[in-house]
Amino acid sequence: MKQLMLSALLVSLLAACGSTPTKPAEKPVAQKAPVQQPQAETKPVAIDPLKDPNNILSHRSVYYDFDKSVIKAEYKPMIEAHAAYLVAHSSAKVTLQGNCDERGSREYNLALGQRRADSVKSLMEAGGVPAAQISTVSFGSEKPRALGHNEEAWAQNRRTDIVYQGE
Amino acid sequence: MRYITGFIALLFLLVRPAFAELSIEIVGGGENEIPVSVVPFESDDPGVSKVIAADLARSGMFKMIDPGAMLPHKIEDVNFPAWKSAGADAIVIGGIYPAATPGQYEVRFRLIDVAKGAQLVGFSYTVTSDQMRLTAHRIADVIYQQLTGDVGIFSTKIAYVLKKGRHFELQVADADGYGAQTVVSVSDPIISPAWSPDGKKIAYVSFELGKAAVYVQDLMTGRRHIVANFRGSNSAPAWAPDGQHLAVVLSRDGRSGIYLVGENGGRPALVESSQGIDTEPSFSPDGKYLIFTSDRGGSPQIYRTLVAGGPAERLTFEGSYNVSPHYSPDGKSFVYLERNSGHFNVAIQDFATGQSQLLTDADLDQSPTFAPNGKLILYASIYGGRGILAIVSSDGRIKQRLTMQAGDIREPAWGPLVH
Numbered sequence: 001m002k003q004l005m006l007s008a009l010l011v012s013l014l015a016a017c018g019s020t021p022t023k024p025a026e027k028p029v030a031q032k033a034p035v036q037q038p039q040a041e042t043k044p045v046a047i048d049p050l051k052d053p054n055n056i057l058s059h060r061s062v063y064y065d066f067d068k069s070v071i072k073a074e075y076k077p078m079i080e081a082h083a084a085y086l087v088a089h090s091s092a093k094v095t096l097q098g099n100c101d102e103r104g105s106r107e108y109n110l111a112l113g114q115r116r117a118d119s120v121k122s123l124m125e126a127g128g129v130p131a132a133q134i135s136t137v138s139f140g141s142e143k144p145r146a147l148g149h150n151e152e153a154w155a156q157n158r159r160t161d162i163v164y165q166g167e
Numbered sequence: 168m169r170y171i172t173g174f175i176a177l178l179f180l181l182v183r184p185a186f187a188e189l190s191i192e193i194v195g196g197g198e199n200e201i202p203v204s205v206v207p208f209e210s211d212d213p214g215v216s217k218v219i220a221a222d223l224a225r226s227g228m229f230k231m232i233d234p235g236a237m238l239p240h241k242i243e244d245v246n247f248p249a250w251k252s253a254g255a256d257a258i259v260i261g262g263i264y265p266a267a268t269p270g271q272y273e274v275r276f277r278l279i280d281v282a283k284g285a286q287l288v289g290f291s292y293t294v295t296s297d298q299m300r301l302t303a304h305r306i307a308d309v310i311y312q313q314l315t316g317d318v319g320i321f322s323t324k325i326a327y328v329l330k331k332g333r334h335f336e337l338q339v340a341d342a343d344g345y346g347a348q349t350v351v352s353v354s355d356p357i358i359s360p361a362w363s364p365d366g367k368k369i370a371y372v373s374f375e376l377g378k379a380a381v382y383v384q385d386l387m388t389g390r391r392h393i394v395a396n397f398r399g400s401n402s403a404p405a406w407a408p409d410g411q412h413l414a415v416v417l418s419r420d421g422r423s424g425i426y427l428v429g430e431n432g433g434r435p436a437l438v439e440s441s442q443g444i445d446t447e448p449s450f451s452p453d454g455k456y457l458i459f460t461s462d463r464g465g466s467p468q469i470y471r472t473l474v475a476g477g478p479a480e481r482l483t484f485e486g487s488y489n490v491s492p493h494y495s496p497d498g499k500s501f502v503y504l505e506r507n508s509g510h511f512n513v514a515i516q517d518f519a520t521g522q523s524q525l526l527t528d529a530d531l532d533q534s535p536t537f538a539p540n541g542k543l544i545l546y547a548s549i550y551g552g553r554g555i556l557a558i559v560s561s562d563g564r565i566k567q568r569l570t571m572q573a574g575d576i577r578e579p580a581w582g583p584l585v586h
Contacts, residue, residue: 067467105467107402107447108467
């Protein structure tokens, strides 16, 4: 997460450098990431909407209740935004990675993670995304993001991640 | 429940690259323990009698009587009245002697009924020095069977997955945790190991291709092959009793369904699918039935179906989460994992009566598997924030914990009886 924030920061920094060449990058931002200062940029670089923290497309995770794959209403605008992006960028491809918390059966969780990823895929397809742009995989409970044995960790691990090709 | 305070720390020799410190702690014992004494064997440098005593003690079925100063090695040296007053019903005596062939030893033991003043059973084994531990386990099996009437499982093996950071190893060890060997070592998760009926191969699921695929590996040669790697997840391998086929779970057609494949792979044949998830197949000992987990009814429950096809019958009805079924070796019951007010525990259900009994009481138990005699159940749990293995007797009275310093252990599978 930290790394993602940092790279998002870096991209906006790059963009700031490129698109407004007359103005130097704002000081506070430059101070926050002095080591990451890129070498002189000559070309303007557009902000990557997928990584712009102000853009809904930078949101990539759908969270679930225990043993559920129903997508909560709060995640639908985000998934629909990704669907619209994929429709607009036919060369872009995503992998939907389904995950579960550690509790219960690892094998059932593997199947549940697949269902979670598939539910996001269905919503994207309903938004007009061709199936060829979407692949799914389940990691079940085998690749937890949070390692604790408590609800806080479990809530983070019941998740589908939207990962763009090349990321 | 009576708690045994004794802590058995097992020592391991650094003879193999996959060294693992697996220690066993008995956390609960049986009530009808048979008082037995294992007398240190004559010229027992390899410690055979110690291994026998540790096996018997760990089973929870015996009350170990300290032999004190009484050290008979022959039946004519046994002072029966003294053993009676020491409270022993049975004693084990024996010795280790050089055999006629150089480099070989004769391990002799006798199990003696103190009340009758007579031998119950006695054997002699001619072995090499590296077979001493196995011989001790085999002797413990004979004693266990003689005194309890059940088959002993001390000479069997267990498999499990060891997680060290982001590194995963499938390991095989003796049932007492000794002599761990690494079967596979990868930097991706491994789950669901399953022993072939002859104990020579293990099927498992590895994520090393970026997703779940089913492998079968020969334990002698180390060679392995992929049994199922279709689109989607490939998982939950279960050997048919014939050792020629496996039930696997494939999501290639969208939903997770149960298929049969040959041991060498090939075209899968659909056995069971529904609108929901169907997974975790387990064969009945006669190979005719499969029990499995399905959430076709809205919550994960356990069902049974004929392998040849036909309607599935629901077996569990209490609670909203019953998963991970495994047939007992006699086919009369099954173990499974149930969710109980937020806890995940091992339970056993009888096919004939439909009655179930909760066997464990930790927070996060997982993956129960029967010992080949059906008397013990090995499962995974979390203890002290770490993945451990635990054993509970099928009546719930005897409990043990197996912990490893090196990392988290999980996904146990108890190997078959091999003679």
